[in-house]
Amino acid sequence: MGVIIIGDYKPICFTYYDPNYYQGMADYYSHEKYRVFVYKCNNCNNCDAYKRKRCVMLNKSGYKCPHCEIENNESFDGSLIRKYREKYGDIEDALKPLDFVCRIADCVYIGIPYYVCKNTTYYNNFVGERIIKETFFTPEFIVELIKDTSCEFLDGDIASYRDKLVTKLCDQLKRFMPDMYKRVYEIYTSIESIAAKVDYIGEKAKLISLLPGKIKLSIDTFEWDGKVLHGKGKQLSYDWRLNDEEVSIIPNENTVVTICDNSTVTEETEFEE
Numbered sequence: 001m002g003v004i005i006i007g008d009y010k011p012i013c014f015t016y017y018d019p020n021y022y023q024g025m026a027d028y029y030s031h032e033k034y035r036v037f038v039y040k041c042n043n044c045n046n047c048d049a050y051k052r053k054r055c056v057m058l059n060k061s062g063y064k065c066p067h068c069e070i071e072n073n074e075s076f077d078g079s080l081i082r083k084y085r086e087k088y089g090d091i092e093d094a095l096k097p098l099d100f101v102c103r104i105a106d107c108v109y110i111g112i113p114y115y116v117c118k119n120t121t122y123y124n125n126f127v128g129e130r131i132i133k134e135t136f137f138t139p140e141f142i143v144e145l146i147k148d149t150s151c152e153f154l155d156g157d158i159a160s161y162r163d164k165l166v167t168k169l170c171d172q173l174k175r176f177m178p179d180m181y182k183r184v185y186e187i188y189t190s191i192e193s194i195a196a197k198v199d200y201i202g203e204k205a206k207l208i209s210l211l212p213g214k215i216k217l218s219i220d221t222f223e224w225d226g227k228v229l230h231g232k233g234k235q236l237s238y239d240w241r242l243n244d245e246e247v248s249i250i251p252n253e254n255t256v257v258t259i260c261d262n263s264t265v266t267e268e269t270e271f272e273e
Helices: 027-031 079-091 120-125 139-147 156-176 178-187 191-195
Strands: 010-017 034-041 068-075 102-104 107-109 126-128 131-133 204-206 213-217 220-224 229-232 246-249 256-259
Touching: 010 079, 034 079, 068 079, 120 126, 120 139, 139 156, 139 178, 139 191, 156 178, 156 191, 178 191, 213 229
Parallel strands: none
Antiparallel strands: 010 034, 034 068, 102 107, 107 131, 126 131, 204 256, 213 220, 213 256, 220 229, 229 246
16 A cells, blocks of 8 residues: 555535424424534545545444544524535535445444454454554454454344344445455355345335335335335325325435345445444
């Protein structure tokens, strides 16, 4: 890898929180402040996540990237958002959360938190909860991470959660980093059978990021054609006294549904954490 040049912090994304959006839902929101967030990076030109219009700093769990910082401000003054929009409107919602294995300049987001590793010596490889130094991202480390099964003291649910993370990592390596996947396969052929077990059914994702197919909205199954959801009236509300009438729903960019068919998932699918 060549020399990585780190520059000044550059604004790469602007988001905000407007309590008026929730007005009428609960009195709690009427006492909330307006909040703005400007994400800045000093190494975005060397970041594969940025090139894919993603950033780990937007992940809800509050992951930290060694090359990013966040400028945030809050106020009861409603003009706060307008002022920041005037300055950063060109990068409003420019990036999405990062939810797949990806290089971040001289680091790699792997999606597996350090604290589920049985071997605590791996902790030094991490620079963030799910981010490791690229120098440690080797086929040998990946194999050890896969083999480093859940600790005996973890209960069934936690162990199952960790196994699911490992399965996703293997699947994502195959899809996003085929060269690294091939290198791992050369020394650990079992990665193929692990990747084949990936299962996204039951997870929530933004509808517009899924391929056409069946999805779940609440407890009912609808048909998604890529633009419109199709279903029966009785699936919406009993209060409306609808039965077998054909209904169509046009989602917005934030509509979240439950996955019930793995074939609807792509590398662009945005999962709800």
